[in-house]
Amino acid sequence: MSKIHVIHENPVWLPPLADAFDRIGLPWGELDLSRGTFDLASVPPEGVYYNRMSASSHTRGHRYSAELTAAVLAWLTRHGRRVVNGPRALDLEISKVRQYAALEAAGLTVPHTVLVQDDTDAILAAARRHFAPGPLILKPNRGGKGLGVRLFNSVEALADYFTTAPADEAPVDGIWLLQEYVRAPRPVITRAEFVGGRFVYAVEVDTTAGFELCPADACAVGDAACPVGTEVQAPAQRFTILEQGIEPQLRSRLEGFLAQSGIDVAGIEFIRDASGRVLVYDVNTNTNYNPAAEEAAGVAGTAQSGPGALAAFLAAELAGKQRLAA
Known part of the structure:
Protein backbone atom coordinates (compact mmCIF):
# COMPACT_ATOMS: atom_id res chain seq x y z
CA MET A 1 0.00 0.00 0.00
CA ILE A 94 22.94 21.90 6.61
CA SER A 95 24.54 25.24 5.63
CA LYS A 96 23.61 28.65 6.96
CA VAL A 97 25.90 30.24 4.36
CA ARG A 98 23.88 28.68 1.56
CA GLN A 99 20.68 29.66 3.37
CA TYR A 100 21.78 33.28 3.48
CA ALA A 101 22.72 33.29 -0.20
CA ALA A 102 19.27 31.94 -1.11
CA LEU A 103 17.49 34.38 1.22
CA GLU A 104 19.32 37.36 -0.29
CA ALA A 105 18.59 36.09 -3.80
CA ALA A 106 14.90 36.20 -2.84
CA GLY A 107 15.21 39.84 -1.73
CA LEU A 108 15.33 39.19 2.03
CA THR A 109 17.81 40.84 4.41
CA VAL A 110 20.16 38.76 6.57
CA PRO A 111 22.47 39.96 9.37
CA HIS A 112 26.04 40.95 8.45
CA THR A 113 27.91 37.64 8.54
CA VAL A 114 31.54 36.67 8.03
CA LEU A 115 32.52 33.10 7.16
CA VAL A 116 35.76 31.87 8.76
CA GLN A 117 37.54 28.53 8.72
CA ASP A 118 38.03 26.77 12.06
CA ASP A 119 41.23 28.60 12.95
CA THR A 120 41.38 30.69 16.12
CA ASP A 121 43.79 33.31 14.78
CA ALA A 122 41.70 33.81 11.64
CA ILE A 123 38.48 34.02 13.66
CA LEU A 124 39.85 36.67 16.02
CA ALA A 125 41.37 38.67 13.16
CA ALA A 126 38.02 38.68 11.34
CA ALA A 127 36.18 39.62 14.54
CA ARG A 128 38.50 42.61 15.11
CA ARG A 129 38.18 43.74 11.52
CA HIS A 130 34.42 43.48 11.15
CA PHE A 131 32.81 43.58 14.61
CA ALA A 132 35.14 45.32 17.09
CA PRO A 133 34.60 46.29 19.78
CA GLY A 134 31.46 44.12 19.91
CA PRO A 135 29.03 42.66 20.75
CA LEU A 136 29.01 39.84 18.21
CA ILE A 137 27.64 36.34 17.73
CA LEU A 138 29.58 33.16 17.01
CA LYS A 139 27.72 30.25 15.45
CA PRO A 140 28.52 27.08 13.51
CA ASN A 141 27.63 27.03 9.82
CA ARG A 142 25.97 23.66 10.34
CA GLY A 143 24.11 23.83 13.59
CA GLY A 144 20.50 23.09 14.45
CA LYS A 145 18.28 24.01 17.42
CA GLY A 146 20.50 27.01 18.21
CA LEU A 147 23.22 24.73 19.52
CA GLY A 148 26.64 26.35 19.64
CA VAL A 149 25.30 29.87 19.10
CA ARG A 150 27.00 32.24 21.54
CA LEU A 151 26.85 35.96 22.23
CA PHE A 152 30.03 37.80 23.21
CA ASN A 153 30.04 41.34 24.52
CA SER A 154 33.49 42.01 23.08
CA VAL A 155 36.19 40.56 20.86
CA GLU A 156 38.27 40.05 24.02
CA ALA A 157 35.54 37.85 25.47
CA LEU A 158 35.55 35.84 22.23
CA ALA A 159 39.33 35.41 22.55
CA ASP A 160 38.93 34.20 26.14
CA TYR A 161 36.38 31.65 24.98
CA PHE A 162 38.80 30.10 22.51
CA THR A 163 41.43 29.63 25.20
CA THR A 164 39.17 27.15 27.01
CA ALA A 165 36.68 25.98 24.34
CA PRO A 166 36.39 22.16 24.30
CA ALA A 167 37.35 20.43 21.06
CA ASP A 168 33.89 18.93 20.64
CA GLU A 169 32.41 22.41 20.15
CA ALA A 170 34.25 22.84 16.85
CA PRO A 171 31.88 23.07 13.85
CA VAL A 172 31.36 19.72 12.18
CA ASP A 173 32.02 21.17 8.71
CA GLY A 174 34.99 23.28 9.81
CA ILE A 175 33.22 26.61 9.26
CA TRP A 176 32.42 29.23 11.90
CA LEU A 177 30.23 32.25 11.29
CA LEU A 178 30.75 35.61 12.95
CA GLN A 179 27.59 37.67 12.90
CA GLU A 180 26.38 41.08 13.95
CA TYR A 181 24.31 41.17 17.12
CA VAL A 182 20.95 42.69 16.23
CA ARG A 183 19.51 44.77 19.04
CA ALA A 184 15.77 44.31 19.21
CA PRO A 185 13.46 46.60 21.23
CA ARG A 186 12.33 43.50 23.13
CA PRO A 187 14.23 40.21 23.71
CA VAL A 188 12.15 38.23 21.22
CA ILE A 189 12.39 36.75 17.75
CA THR A 190 9.61 35.56 15.47
CA ARG A 191 9.38 32.10 13.97
CA ALA A 192 7.00 31.78 11.02
CA GLU A 193 5.78 28.26 10.23
CA PHE A 194 5.00 27.16 6.67
CA VAL A 195 3.47 23.93 5.36
CA GLY A 196 3.12 23.22 1.66
CA GLY A 197 4.97 26.47 1.09
CA ARG A 198 2.12 28.43 2.73
CA PHE A 199 2.02 30.35 5.99
CA VAL A 200 0.38 28.54 8.93
CA TYR A 201 1.12 30.77 11.93
CA ALA A 202 3.84 32.82 13.58
CA VAL A 203 5.30 32.25 17.03
CA GLU A 204 6.94 34.88 19.19
CA VAL A 205 9.90 33.36 21.04
CA ASP A 206 11.40 34.86 24.18
CA THR A 207 15.21 34.75 23.87
CA THR A 208 15.98 35.80 27.44
CA ALA A 209 17.41 32.39 28.30
CA GLY A 210 19.58 32.12 25.20
CA PHE A 211 19.51 30.84 21.65
CA GLU A 212 18.05 27.34 22.12
CA LEU A 213 14.92 28.09 20.10
CA CYS A 214 13.63 24.66 19.04
CA PRO A 215 9.98 24.72 20.16
CA ALA A 216 9.48 20.97 20.66
CA ASP A 217 9.33 19.72 24.24
CA ALA A 218 11.90 17.07 23.30
CA CYS A 219 14.44 19.77 22.38
CA ALA A 220 15.14 20.93 25.91
CA VAL A 221 18.90 20.89 26.42
CA GLY A 222 19.37 22.87 29.60
CA ASP A 223 21.67 25.87 29.22
CA ALA A 224 23.79 24.46 26.39
CA ALA A 225 23.14 27.43 24.15
CA CYS A 226 22.93 30.30 26.60
CA PRO A 227 25.12 33.34 25.98
CA VAL A 228 28.56 33.12 27.56
CA GLY A 229 28.75 34.70 30.98
CA THR A 230 25.00 35.05 31.28
CA GLU A 231 22.85 33.60 34.04
CA VAL A 232 19.16 33.92 33.32
CA GLN A 233 15.94 32.14 34.11
CA ALA A 234 13.74 31.03 31.23
CA PRO A 235 10.22 32.47 31.20
CA ALA A 236 7.37 30.10 31.96
CA GLN A 237 6.10 30.35 28.38
CA ARG A 238 8.80 31.05 25.78
CA PHE A 239 6.60 30.36 22.73
CA THR A 240 3.43 32.33 21.98
CA ILE A 241 1.43 32.11 18.75
CA LEU A 242 0.72 35.59 17.38
CA GLU A 243 -2.97 36.06 16.71
CA GLN A 244 -2.26 38.76 14.11
CA GLY A 245 0.29 36.66 12.22
CA ILE A 246 2.81 38.61 10.11
CA GLU A 247 2.30 41.40 7.61
CA PRO A 248 1.17 40.28 4.13
CA GLN A 249 4.21 41.68 2.30
CA LEU A 250 6.68 39.78 4.49
CA ARG A 251 4.55 36.65 4.28
CA SER A 252 4.56 36.84 0.46
CA ARG A 253 8.34 37.31 0.32
CA LEU A 254 8.98 34.37 2.63
CA GLU A 255 6.64 32.15 0.62
CA GLY A 256 8.43 33.26 -2.54
CA PHE A 257 11.77 32.28 -1.02
CA LEU A 258 10.43 28.82 -0.18
CA ALA A 259 9.11 28.34 -3.71
CA GLN A 260 12.45 29.39 -5.24
CA SER A 261 14.35 27.08 -2.88
CA GLY A 262 12.29 23.91 -3.26
CA ILE A 263 11.24 23.93 0.40
CA ASP A 264 7.79 22.61 1.29
CA VAL A 265 7.88 22.70 5.11
CA ALA A 266 9.91 25.11 7.23
CA GLY A 267 10.15 27.36 10.23
CA ILE A 268 11.78 30.68 9.32
CA GLU A 269 13.21 32.78 12.13
CA PHE A 270 13.66 36.54 11.95
CA ILE A 271 14.27 39.49 14.22
CA ARG A 272 13.29 43.16 14.03
CA ASP A 273 15.80 45.82 14.99
CA ALA A 274 14.97 49.12 16.68
CA SER A 275 14.11 50.71 13.32
CA GLY A 276 11.66 47.92 12.45
CA ARG A 277 13.95 46.35 9.83
CA VAL A 278 13.39 42.59 9.45
CA LEU A 279 16.47 40.38 9.34
CA VAL A 280 16.08 36.67 8.58
CA TYR A 281 18.77 34.52 10.20
CA ASP A 282 17.62 30.88 10.16
CA VAL A 283 15.61 28.48 8.02
CA ASN A 284 14.73 25.21 9.74
CA THR A 285 13.45 22.61 7.27
CA ASN A 286 13.09 20.07 10.08
CA THR A 287 10.64 22.26 11.91
CA ASN A 288 8.96 21.24 15.18
CA TYR A 289 5.94 22.68 16.93
CA ASN A 290 5.27 23.72 20.52
CA PRO A 291 2.26 21.94 22.03
CA ALA A 292 1.80 24.44 24.89
CA ALA A 293 1.69 27.39 22.49
CA GLU A 294 -0.80 25.59 20.24
CA GLU A 295 -2.94 24.67 23.25
CA ALA A 296 -2.98 28.28 24.46
CA ALA A 297 -3.96 29.50 20.99
CA GLY A 298 -6.78 26.94 20.75
CA VAL A 299 -5.42 25.19 17.67
CA ALA A 300 -3.96 22.02 19.22
CA GLY A 301 -5.34 18.87 17.61
CA THR A 302 -6.87 20.77 14.68
CA ALA A 303 -5.93 21.32 11.05
CA GLN A 304 -4.72 24.79 12.10
CA SER A 305 -1.99 23.31 14.28
CA GLY A 306 1.47 22.63 12.86
CA PRO A 307 1.12 18.82 12.92
CA GLY A 308 -2.49 19.05 11.71
Whole structure:
Protein backbone atom coordinates (compact mmCIF):
# COMPACT_ATOMS: atom_id res chain seq x y z
CA MET A 1 0.00 0.00 0.00
CA SER A 2 1.25 3.49 -0.84
CA LYS A 3 2.02 5.58 2.25
CA ILE A 4 3.98 8.48 3.73
CA HIS A 5 7.60 7.59 4.48
CA VAL A 6 9.04 9.85 7.19
CA ILE A 7 12.81 10.20 6.77
CA HIS A 8 14.50 11.05 10.08
CA GLU A 9 17.25 10.15 12.54
CA ASN A 10 15.62 11.19 15.82
CA PRO A 11 12.46 9.30 16.81
CA VAL A 12 11.76 11.46 19.88
CA TRP A 13 10.51 14.21 17.55
CA LEU A 14 7.92 11.96 15.87
CA PRO A 15 5.03 11.50 18.39
CA PRO A 16 3.19 14.80 17.69
CA LEU A 17 3.29 14.07 13.96
CA ALA A 18 2.31 10.44 14.48
CA ASP A 19 -0.74 11.54 16.47
CA ALA A 20 -1.79 13.94 13.71
CA PHE A 21 -1.29 11.31 11.00
CA ASP A 22 -3.22 8.68 12.93
CA ARG A 23 -6.01 11.13 13.71
CA ILE A 24 -6.90 11.41 10.01
CA GLY A 25 -6.06 7.80 9.14
CA LEU A 26 -3.00 8.68 7.07
CA PRO A 27 -0.89 5.57 6.38
CA TRP A 28 2.76 6.19 7.22
CA GLY A 29 6.00 4.57 8.24
CA GLU A 30 9.51 5.53 9.34
CA LEU A 31 12.71 5.54 7.34
CA ASP A 32 15.36 5.96 10.05
CA LEU A 33 18.58 7.18 8.45
CA SER A 34 20.71 7.21 11.57
CA ARG A 35 22.33 4.42 9.54
CA GLY A 36 21.32 2.29 6.57
CA THR A 37 22.15 0.17 3.54
CA PHE A 38 20.45 0.66 0.16
CA ASP A 39 20.68 -1.30 -3.07
CA LEU A 40 20.75 1.45 -5.70
CA ALA A 41 19.75 -1.06 -8.38
CA SER A 42 16.43 -1.62 -6.62
CA VAL A 43 13.28 0.49 -6.97
CA PRO A 44 12.18 2.42 -3.86
CA PRO A 45 8.72 1.68 -2.44
CA GLU A 46 5.79 3.72 -3.70
CA GLY A 47 4.51 6.63 -1.70
CA VAL A 48 5.43 10.15 -0.65
CA TYR A 49 8.70 10.70 1.21
CA TYR A 50 8.85 13.44 3.85
CA ASN A 51 12.43 14.43 4.64
CA ARG A 52 12.97 15.46 8.28
CA MET A 53 16.74 15.14 8.42
CA SER A 54 18.18 17.67 10.84
CA ALA A 55 21.33 19.78 10.70
CA SER A 56 21.90 18.81 14.35
CA SER A 57 21.97 15.05 13.64
CA HIS A 58 25.72 14.93 14.34
CA THR A 59 25.07 16.05 17.94
CA ARG A 60 23.19 12.79 18.54
CA GLY A 61 26.02 10.55 17.35
CA HIS A 62 24.77 10.43 13.75
CA ARG A 63 27.68 12.22 12.12
CA TYR A 64 26.97 11.13 8.55
CA SER A 65 23.17 10.95 8.55
CA ALA A 66 22.81 14.13 6.50
CA GLU A 67 25.24 12.81 3.91
CA LEU A 68 23.43 9.46 3.86
CA THR A 69 20.13 11.29 3.39
CA ALA A 70 21.51 13.28 0.46
CA ALA A 71 22.44 10.00 -1.24
CA VAL A 72 19.05 8.42 -0.52
CA LEU A 73 17.20 11.49 -1.83
CA ALA A 74 19.17 11.26 -5.07
CA TRP A 75 18.05 7.62 -5.39
CA LEU A 76 14.42 8.55 -4.68
CA THR A 77 14.30 11.43 -7.13
CA ARG A 78 16.01 9.36 -9.82
CA HIS A 79 13.01 7.00 -9.58
CA GLY A 80 10.49 9.84 -9.64
CA ARG A 81 9.35 9.58 -6.05
CA ARG A 82 7.72 12.66 -4.55
CA VAL A 83 10.04 13.99 -1.84
CA VAL A 84 8.71 16.71 0.45
CA ASN A 85 11.71 18.88 1.37
CA GLY A 86 13.91 17.30 -1.26
CA PRO A 87 17.61 17.67 -2.09
CA ARG A 88 17.62 21.47 -2.32
CA ALA A 89 15.92 21.78 1.08
CA LEU A 90 18.45 19.44 2.67
CA ASP A 91 21.32 21.40 1.13
CA LEU A 92 20.06 24.59 2.78
CA GLU A 93 19.30 22.82 6.07
CA ILE A 94 22.94 21.90 6.61
CA SER A 95 24.54 25.24 5.63
CA LYS A 96 23.61 28.65 6.96
CA VAL A 97 25.90 30.24 4.36
CA ARG A 98 23.88 28.68 1.56
CA GLN A 99 20.68 29.66 3.37
CA TYR A 100 21.78 33.28 3.48
CA ALA A 101 22.72 33.29 -0.20
CA ALA A 102 19.27 31.94 -1.11
CA LEU A 103 17.49 34.38 1.22
CA GLU A 104 19.32 37.36 -0.29
CA ALA A 105 18.59 36.09 -3.80
CA ALA A 106 14.90 36.20 -2.84
CA GLY A 107 15.21 39.84 -1.73
CA LEU A 108 15.33 39.19 2.03
CA THR A 109 17.81 40.84 4.41
CA VAL A 110 20.16 38.76 6.57
CA PRO A 111 22.47 39.96 9.37
CA HIS A 112 26.04 40.95 8.45
CA THR A 113 27.91 37.64 8.54
CA VAL A 114 31.54 36.67 8.03
CA LEU A 115 32.52 33.10 7.16
CA VAL A 116 35.76 31.87 8.76
CA GLN A 117 37.54 28.53 8.72
CA ASP A 118 38.03 26.77 12.06
CA ASP A 119 41.23 28.60 12.95
CA THR A 120 41.38 30.69 16.12
CA ASP A 121 43.79 33.31 14.78
CA ALA A 122 41.70 33.81 11.64
CA ILE A 123 38.48 34.02 13.66
CA LEU A 124 39.85 36.67 16.02
CA ALA A 125 41.37 38.67 13.16
CA ALA A 126 38.02 38.68 11.34
CA ALA A 127 36.18 39.62 14.54
CA ARG A 128 38.50 42.61 15.11
CA ARG A 129 38.18 43.74 11.52
CA HIS A 130 34.42 43.48 11.15
CA PHE A 131 32.81 43.58 14.61
CA ALA A 132 35.14 45.32 17.09
CA PRO A 133 34.60 46.29 19.78
CA GLY A 134 31.46 44.12 19.91
CA PRO A 135 29.03 42.66 20.75
CA LEU A 136 29.01 39.84 18.21
CA ILE A 137 27.64 36.34 17.73
CA LEU A 138 29.58 33.16 17.01
CA LYS A 139 27.72 30.25 15.45
CA PRO A 140 28.52 27.08 13.51
CA ASN A 141 27.63 27.03 9.82
CA ARG A 142 25.97 23.66 10.34
CA GLY A 143 24.11 23.83 13.59
CA GLY A 144 20.50 23.09 14.45
CA LYS A 145 18.28 24.01 17.42
CA GLY A 146 20.50 27.01 18.21
CA LEU A 147 23.22 24.73 19.52
CA GLY A 148 26.64 26.35 19.64
CA VAL A 149 25.30 29.87 19.10
CA ARG A 150 27.00 32.24 21.54
CA LEU A 151 26.85 35.96 22.23
CA PHE A 152 30.03 37.80 23.21
CA ASN A 153 30.04 41.34 24.52
CA SER A 154 33.49 42.01 23.08
CA VAL A 155 36.19 40.56 20.86
CA GLU A 156 38.27 40.05 24.02
CA ALA A 157 35.54 37.85 25.47
CA LEU A 158 35.55 35.84 22.23
CA ALA A 159 39.33 35.41 22.55
CA ASP A 160 38.93 34.20 26.14
CA TYR A 161 36.38 31.65 24.98
CA PHE A 162 38.80 30.10 22.51
CA THR A 163 41.43 29.63 25.20
CA THR A 164 39.17 27.15 27.01
CA ALA A 165 36.68 25.98 24.34
CA PRO A 166 36.39 22.16 24.30
CA ALA A 167 37.35 20.43 21.06
CA ASP A 168 33.89 18.93 20.64
CA GLU A 169 32.41 22.41 20.15
CA ALA A 170 34.25 22.84 16.85
CA PRO A 171 31.88 23.07 13.85
CA VAL A 172 31.36 19.72 12.18
CA ASP A 173 32.02 21.17 8.71
CA GLY A 174 34.99 23.28 9.81
CA ILE A 175 33.22 26.61 9.26
CA TRP A 176 32.42 29.23 11.90
CA LEU A 177 30.23 32.25 11.29
CA LEU A 178 30.75 35.61 12.95
CA GLN A 179 27.59 37.67 12.90
CA GLU A 180 26.38 41.08 13.95
CA TYR A 181 24.31 41.17 17.12
CA VAL A 182 20.95 42.69 16.23
CA ARG A 183 19.51 44.77 19.04
CA ALA A 184 15.77 44.31 19.21
CA PRO A 185 13.46 46.60 21.23
CA ARG A 186 12.33 43.50 23.13
CA PRO A 187 14.23 40.21 23.71
CA VAL A 188 12.15 38.23 21.22
CA ILE A 189 12.39 36.75 17.75
CA THR A 190 9.61 35.56 15.47
CA ARG A 191 9.38 32.10 13.97
CA ALA A 192 7.00 31.78 11.02
CA GLU A 193 5.78 28.26 10.23
CA PHE A 194 5.00 27.16 6.67
CA VAL A 195 3.47 23.93 5.36
CA GLY A 196 3.12 23.22 1.66
CA GLY A 197 4.97 26.47 1.09
CA ARG A 198 2.12 28.43 2.73
CA PHE A 199 2.02 30.35 5.99
CA VAL A 200 0.38 28.54 8.93
CA TYR A 201 1.12 30.77 11.93
CA ALA A 202 3.84 32.82 13.58
CA VAL A 203 5.30 32.25 17.03
CA GLU A 204 6.94 34.88 19.19
CA VAL A 205 9.90 33.36 21.04
CA ASP A 206 11.40 34.86 24.18
CA THR A 207 15.21 34.75 23.87
CA THR A 208 15.98 35.80 27.44
CA ALA A 209 17.41 32.39 28.30
CA GLY A 210 19.58 32.12 25.20
CA PHE A 211 19.51 30.84 21.65
CA GLU A 212 18.05 27.34 22.12
CA LEU A 213 14.92 28.09 20.10
CA CYS A 214 13.63 24.66 19.04
CA PRO A 215 9.98 24.72 20.16
CA ALA A 216 9.48 20.97 20.66
CA ASP A 217 9.33 19.72 24.24
CA ALA A 218 11.90 17.07 23.30
CA CYS A 219 14.44 19.77 22.38
CA ALA A 220 15.14 20.93 25.91
CA VAL A 221 18.90 20.89 26.42
CA GLY A 222 19.37 22.87 29.60
CA ASP A 223 21.67 25.87 29.22
CA ALA A 224 23.79 24.46 26.39
CA ALA A 225 23.14 27.43 24.15
CA CYS A 226 22.93 30.30 26.60
CA PRO A 227 25.12 33.34 25.98
CA VAL A 228 28.56 33.12 27.56
CA GLY A 229 28.75 34.70 30.98
CA THR A 230 25.00 35.05 31.28
CA GLU A 231 22.85 33.60 34.04
CA VAL A 232 19.16 33.92 33.32
CA GLN A 233 15.94 32.14 34.11
CA ALA A 234 13.74 31.03 31.23
CA PRO A 235 10.22 32.47 31.20
CA ALA A 236 7.37 30.10 31.96
CA GLN A 237 6.10 30.35 28.38
CA ARG A 238 8.80 31.05 25.78
CA PHE A 239 6.60 30.36 22.73
CA THR A 240 3.43 32.33 21.98
CA ILE A 241 1.43 32.11 18.75
CA LEU A 242 0.72 35.59 17.38
CA GLU A 243 -2.97 36.06 16.71
CA GLN A 244 -2.26 38.76 14.11
CA GLY A 245 0.29 36.66 12.22
CA ILE A 246 2.81 38.61 10.11
CA GLU A 247 2.30 41.40 7.61
CA PRO A 248 1.17 40.28 4.13
CA GLN A 249 4.21 41.68 2.30
CA LEU A 250 6.68 39.78 4.49
CA ARG A 251 4.55 36.65 4.28
CA SER A 252 4.56 36.84 0.46
CA ARG A 253 8.34 37.31 0.32
CA LEU A 254 8.98 34.37 2.63
CA GLU A 255 6.64 32.15 0.62
CA GLY A 256 8.43 33.26 -2.54
CA PHE A 257 11.77 32.28 -1.02
CA LEU A 258 10.43 28.82 -0.18
CA ALA A 259 9.11 28.34 -3.71
CA GLN A 260 12.45 29.39 -5.24
CA SER A 261 14.35 27.08 -2.88
CA GLY A 262 12.29 23.91 -3.26
CA ILE A 263 11.24 23.93 0.40
CA ASP A 264 7.79 22.61 1.29
CA VAL A 265 7.88 22.70 5.11
CA ALA A 266 9.91 25.11 7.23
CA GLY A 267 10.15 27.36 10.23
CA ILE A 268 11.78 30.68 9.32
CA GLU A 269 13.21 32.78 12.13
CA PHE A 270 13.66 36.54 11.95
CA ILE A 271 14.27 39.49 14.22
CA ARG A 272 13.29 43.16 14.03
CA ASP A 273 15.80 45.82 14.99
CA ALA A 274 14.97 49.12 16.68
CA SER A 275 14.11 50.71 13.32
CA GLY A 276 11.66 47.92 12.45
CA ARG A 277 13.95 46.35 9.83
CA VAL A 278 13.39 42.59 9.45
CA LEU A 279 16.47 40.38 9.34
CA VAL A 280 16.08 36.67 8.58
CA TYR A 281 18.77 34.52 10.20
CA ASP A 282 17.62 30.88 10.16
CA VAL A 283 15.61 28.48 8.02
CA ASN A 284 14.73 25.21 9.74
CA THR A 285 13.45 22.61 7.27
CA ASN A 286 13.09 20.07 10.08
CA THR A 287 10.64 22.26 11.91
CA ASN A 288 8.96 21.24 15.18
CA TYR A 289 5.94 22.68 16.93
CA ASN A 290 5.27 23.72 20.52
CA PRO A 291 2.26 21.94 22.03
CA ALA A 292 1.80 24.44 24.89
CA ALA A 293 1.69 27.39 22.49
CA GLU A 294 -0.80 25.59 20.24
CA GLU A 295 -2.94 24.67 23.25
CA ALA A 296 -2.98 28.28 24.46
CA ALA A 297 -3.96 29.50 20.99
CA GLY A 298 -6.78 26.94 20.75
CA VAL A 299 -5.42 25.19 17.67
CA ALA A 300 -3.96 22.02 19.22
CA GLY A 301 -5.34 18.87 17.61
CA THR A 302 -6.87 20.77 14.68
CA ALA A 303 -5.93 21.32 11.05
CA GLN A 304 -4.72 24.79 12.10
CA SER A 305 -1.99 23.31 14.28
CA GLY A 306 1.47 22.63 12.86
CA PRO A 307 1.12 18.82 12.92
CA GLY A 308 -2.49 19.05 11.71
CA ALA A 309 -1.60 21.26 8.75
CA LEU A 310 1.30 18.95 7.90
CA ALA A 311 -0.90 15.84 8.06
CA ALA A 312 -3.47 17.46 5.75
CA PHE A 313 -0.77 18.54 3.27
CA LEU A 314 0.87 15.11 3.16
CA ALA A 315 -2.53 13.43 2.78
CA ALA A 316 -3.24 15.63 -0.24
CA GLU A 317 0.19 14.84 -1.72
CA LEU A 318 -0.38 11.11 -1.27
CA ALA A 319 -3.87 11.29 -2.80
CA GLY A 320 -2.45 13.16 -5.77
CA LYS A 321 0.19 10.50 -6.36
CA GLN A 322 -2.44 7.76 -6.12
CA ARG A 323 -4.67 9.52 -8.68
CA LEU A 324 -1.75 9.77 -11.10
CA ALA A 325 -0.97 6.08 -10.65
CA ALA A 326 -4.60 5.00 -11.20
